[in-house]
Amino acid sequence: MSTGPLDRARNAMEGRTSETGFDHELYRLFPTHRPRPEGEVEELEKIWDNPTGWGLLTVVNNNYIGFFYVAAAFLFFLLAGILALGMRVQLAAPLQDFLPPDTYNRFFTMHGTVMMFLFAVPMVEAIGIMLLPQMLAARDLPFPRLSAYAFWAYFVGGLCFFASIFVGWRPMAAGSCIRHSHR
Amino acid sequence: MYPPLTSLTYSPGINTDFWLLGIGFIEISAIAGAIEIIVGVLRTRAPGMTLDRMPMFAWAMLVFAVMIVIAFPSVILGTLLLELERAFNWPFFDPARGGDPLLWQHLFWFFGHPEVYIIFLPAAGLMSMMVATVARTELVGYRLNVLALVATGFISFGVWAHHMFATGMPRVSTGYFSAASMAVSLPAGIQVFCWIATLAAGKIRWSTPALFVVGSIGIFVMGGLTGVMVGMVPFDWQVHDTYFIVAHLHYVLLGGMVFPMFAAFYYWNGMTSKNALSERMGKWVFWLMFTGLHVTFLPMHLTGFMGMPRRVYTYLPDRGLDLLNLVSTIGAFVIAAGVLLFLFDLARRFRFTTSEDAGNVYGGGTLEWLPTGMYSTRSIPLVRSREPLWDDPDICDDVAEGRYFLPNTVTGLRETIITSPINAEPQYLQLMPGPSPWPIGAAVFTAAFFLALTVQAYAFSAFAGVVALVCVLRWLWETDRPIQQETADIGAGIVVPIAITGPSSHGWWALNTLMVVMGMIVFMAIFSYLYLYGINPEVWIAPPSLPQTAGIAALLVLALGSARLSRRILASKPKGAFPGQAPWLMAAIGAALLGAAIWWDWTGWSGAGLDPTASGQGATVFALLAFQACTVAIAGIMALYLGYRSGRGLLVGPSNVTLDVVVRFIGYAALQGLACALVVRLFPGG
Numbered sequence: 014m015s016t017g018p019l020d021r022a023r024n025a026m027e028g029r030t031s032e033t034g035f036d037h038e039l040y041r042l043f044p045t046h047r048p049r050p051e052g053e054v055e056e057l058e059k060i061w062d063n064p065t066g067w068g069l070l071t072v073v074n075n076n077y078i079g080f081f082y083v084a085a086a087f088l089f090f091l092l093a094g095i096l097a098l099g100m101r102v103q104l105a106a107p108l109q110d111f112l113p114p115d116t117y118n119r120f121f122t123m124h125g126t127v128m129m130f131l132f133a134v135p136m137v138e139a140i141g142i143m144l145l146p147q148m149l150a151a152r153d154l155p156f157p158r159l160s161a162y163a164f165w166a167y168f169v170g171g172l173c174f175f176a177s178i179f180v181g182w183r184p185m186a187a188g189s190c191i192r193h194s195h196r
Numbered sequence: 197m198y199p200p201l202t203s204l205t206y207s208p209g210i211n212t213d214f215w216l217l218g219i220g221f222i223e224i225s226a227i228a229g230a231i232e233i234i235v236g237v238l239r240t241r242a243p244g245m246t247l248d249r250m251p252m253f254a255w256a257m258l259v260f261a262v263m264i265v266i267a268f269p270s271v272i273l274g275t276l277l278l279e280l281e282r283a284f285n286w287p288f289f290d291p292a293r294g295g296d297p298l299l300w301q302h303l304f305w306f307f308g309h310p311e312v313y314i315i316f317l318p319a320a321g322l323m324s325m326m327v328a329t330v331a332r333t334e335l336v337g338y339r340l341n342v343l344a345l346v347a348t349g350f351i352s353f354g355v356w357a358h359h360m361f362a363t364g365m366p367r368v369s370t371g372y373f374s375a376a377s378m379a380v381s382l383p384a385g386i387q388v389f390c391w392i393a394t395l396a397a398g399k400i401r402w403s404t405p406a407l408f409v410v411g412s413i414g415i416f417v418m419g420g421l422t423g424v425m426v427g428m429v430p431f432d433w434q435v436h437d438t439y440f441i442v443a444h445l446h447y448v449l450l451g452g453m454v455f456p457m458f459a460a461f462y463y464w465n466g467m468t469s470k471n472a473l474s475e476r477m478g479k480w481v482f483w484l485m486f487t488g489l490h491v492t493f494l495p496m497h498l499t500g501f502m503g504m505p506r507r508v509y510t511y512l513p514d515r516g517l518d519l520l521n522l523v524s525t526i527g528a529f530v531i532a533a534g535v536l537l538f539l540f541d542l543a544r545r546f547r548f549t550t551s552e553d554a555g556n557v558y559g560g561g562t563l564e565w566l567p568t569g570m571y572s573t574r575s576i577p578l579v580r581s582r583e584p585l586w587d588d589p590d591i592c593d594d595v596a597e598g599r600y601f602l603p604n605t606v607t608g609l610r611e612t613i614i615t616s617p618i619n620a621e622p623q624y625l626q627l628m629p630g631p632s633p634w635p636i637g638a639a640v641f642t643a644a645f646f647l648a649l650t651v652q653a654y655a656f657s658a659f660a661g662v663v664a665l666v667c668v669l670r671w672l673w674e675t676d677r678p679i680q681q682e683t684a685d686i687g688a689g690i691v692v693p694i695a696i697t698g699p700s701s702h703g704w705w706a707l708n709t710l711m712v713v714m715g716m717i718v719f720m721a722i723f724s725y726l727y728l729y730g731i732n733p734e735v736w737i738a739p740p741s742l743p744q745t746a747g748i749a750a751l752l753v754l755a756l757g758s759a760r761l762s763r764r765i766l767a768s769k770p771k772g773a774f775p776g777q778a779p780w781l782m783a784a785i786g787a788a789l790l791g792a793a794i795w796w797d798w799t800g801w802s803g804a805g806l807d808p809t810a811s812g813q814g815a816t817v818f819a820l821l822a823f824q825a826c827t828v829a830i831a832g833i834m835a836l837y838l839g840y841r842s843g844r845g846l847l848v849g850p851s852n853v854t855l856d857v858v859v860r861f862i863g864y865a866a867l868q869g870l871a872c873a874l875v876v877r878l879f880p881g882g
Binding site for chain 2: 163
């Protein structure tokens with residue numbers, strides 16, 4: 014029998030051998046039967062309890078961060094959808110001037126960019142952060158503070174990025190018009 | 197966003213800078229999430245959940261995260277290079293000085309095409325799980341599906357240039373990319389057939405998620421078919437940049453991602469909300485969105501054939517486009533009505549909760565439907581099959597009564613079990629950090645750093661950068677606390693160590709993933725260097741002398757050695773003993789050697805007469821040097837942080853996570869420096 018790394022991995026994957034030396038016979042001990050001492054659940058609740066009010070800004074638990082994340086990504090979905098409606102109104106009939114050309118250009122650049130970068134990728138990542146620990150029965154993701162950081166960076170950066178459409182820094186379709194002189 | 201249109205000449209003002217830095221910044225956040233997901237999926241699965249028993253969504257997220265780690269560095273590099281060209285006039289994309297505008301397209305689409313699958317794969321994972329539940333039978337072809345996910349990931353990196361058929365590539369490349377584009381539809385097809393087979397094998401209950409799931413299969417297949425059409429080069433030339441493409445991409449994205457997402461909203465709503473969403477209204481939402489989608493995008497195939505170009509703000513009357521466009525507009529508002537109705541239902545029924553949730557409304561069989569609180573499940577179950585809740589009717593009670601792993605807290609801190617990557621055997625107990633204001637502080641100031649860069653407020657930008665850095669260090673400060681207890685009983689008398697160091701630790705895995713990200717940036721930068729050499733070799737100058745190159749390499753090897761020595765010294769100390777100044781000093785010396793090497797490298801090239809603004813060679817070489825300089829700066833900060841911790845007595849023998857991370861990073865920086873220095877100095881050489 015060959016024991017290359019691939020074979021070892023396959024054997025381990027199919028549960029024939031142990032990967033780390035852990036004795037699989039120990040799995041037979043579960044579910045255990047002896048009653049658990051009182052107060053364990055209360056202690057878990059206390060340790061995992063979350064701050065409330067303004068303290069919510071400091072939470073790192075995936076239940077909250079995942080939910081914030083999904084909600085934020087959905088917000089950008091709605092905002093980019095409104096831009097799409099604007100474009101469709103402009104195109105409802107030929108030669109309309111509901112949106113002037115450079116505004117239209119900004120709208121479609123923003124619609125595409127926001128849908129891709131602020132909605133689609135963050136949304137699937139958000140659903141992952143929300144569901145994965147539960148699906149894997151872990152208490153949280155391995156780096157809770159990193160996911161909090163990733164969310165807030167995305168949210169703050171995304172809002173500023175979107176707001177740029179209102180304050181004249183908006184990204185234009187490349188080269189469509191030259192209005193500002195540089196520096 | 198293609199140069200030369202986005203170069204300073206044709207896009208003055210800060211609009212483009214804002215786009216570039218904004219996108220670059222958001223991608224950093226995506227990469228942070230991807231690292232989290234890779235380590236989470238591979239190391240925090242419940243005991244017994246072998247790779248073969250992992251939920252399909254976890255598989256999909258694993259492939260997704262790996263693809264992000266490989267693809268996103270390319271676009272980060274692309275945006276950095278374009279920003280460097282705009283801010284400092286380094287001619288990466290300027291053909292007059294040995295750059296090439298097509299380089300941007302290669303960098304962008306190497307990311308851009310996998311991006312489509314990056315969005316599609318997790319949605320496919322969600323679909324695979326919901327399909328099984330709505331059909332009330334297990335997924336047909338689990339392993340085939342996993343294979344399809346992995347194959348999609350692989351092939352999608354071989355098709356980027358199919359977005360560039362119209363750029364006049366060599367015919368052989370065009371043929372290859374066309375064939376690969378068709379090959380990538382195979383794994384997607386396999387998944388669709390698995391879903392259809394599952395739905396056919398089971399008995400469908402027509403709930404709202406079921407409608408969205410089945411609807412999305414139909415829409416996705418339609419988008420896939422037009423995709424195969426566009427994959428053929430002559431056809432692509434015909435419809436390139438018309439509304440046919442708009443129709444195709446909206447069918448793919450709505451069917452492949454948006455509809456599965458709505459299905460998932462309904463399906464998993466019970467996990468986070470006190471009330472289930474309304475089924476009656478959900479059906480209305482579905483039919484409005486489904487009809488609206490076809491009314492909007494079906495006519496666009498026709499307007500595309502008639503030659504209506506995309507990205508143009510209007511069109512002329514009497515070209516046969518008037519009616520079709522009006523229909524599309526009406527359809528768009530029908531979709532909007534569906535979304536509005538969904539929002540109304542959310543406002544009425546959705547109430548966020550972590551413990552009193554509506555629960556398993558649709559009868560799923562995977563672990564997320566175990567009874568949970570903020571601490572997730574009371575005890576962490578032993579997984580014996582792919583759908584434990586269907587196969588073991590007692591599992592919910594057993595988990596809630598604490599009859600499985602870790603029914604309590606061992607150390608009084610937040611903790612979870614880390615298991616082995618393939619077989620999910622329990623390995624050790626990880627201590628987790630709790631709430632903290634520092635991550636949000638770091639995030640806000642990172643955003644401020646990038647924003648200030650775009651408006652050229654360099655002083656404020658530097659200030660925000662420093663504050664962000666302090667926040668990160670402060671948040672890390674308490675994550676590596678010395679603990680008294682060495683082992684933990686995680687149930688049934690099974691004892692595992694607490695918070696280990698070395699190759700099995702989750703921190704080590706995260707750091708390795710980060711190194712892959714940085715390595716990919718360097719790899720794509722070297723690709724750019726070679727690409728520009730291939731395009732325009734005559735403007736290139738000879739590199740500095742060979743002895744100088746050898747000297748730089750020697751410095752870097754020494755840096756690597758001193759980093760390794762630092763860990764050796766610490767490892768020789770007995771448990772809990774303070775190791776003195778030697779370990780952190782060795783790390784600091786390593787970082788200093790890195791600094792000396794990059795300084796010598798940089799001045800060497802300037803001395804040889806290379807100017808970053810002069811040629812494509814100058815621009816790419818100095819871009820590599822600048823990236824290495826940033827890496828070295830981070831290594832230096834890490835060494836000082838280690839020194840500070842050491843001074844506070846937090847560094848004790850025989851091993852320490854912080855020291856491990858710092859010296860491994862210094863070692864990596866040395867190898868990266870070697871790659872940067874050697875490739876560009878030895879090839880093409882004098």
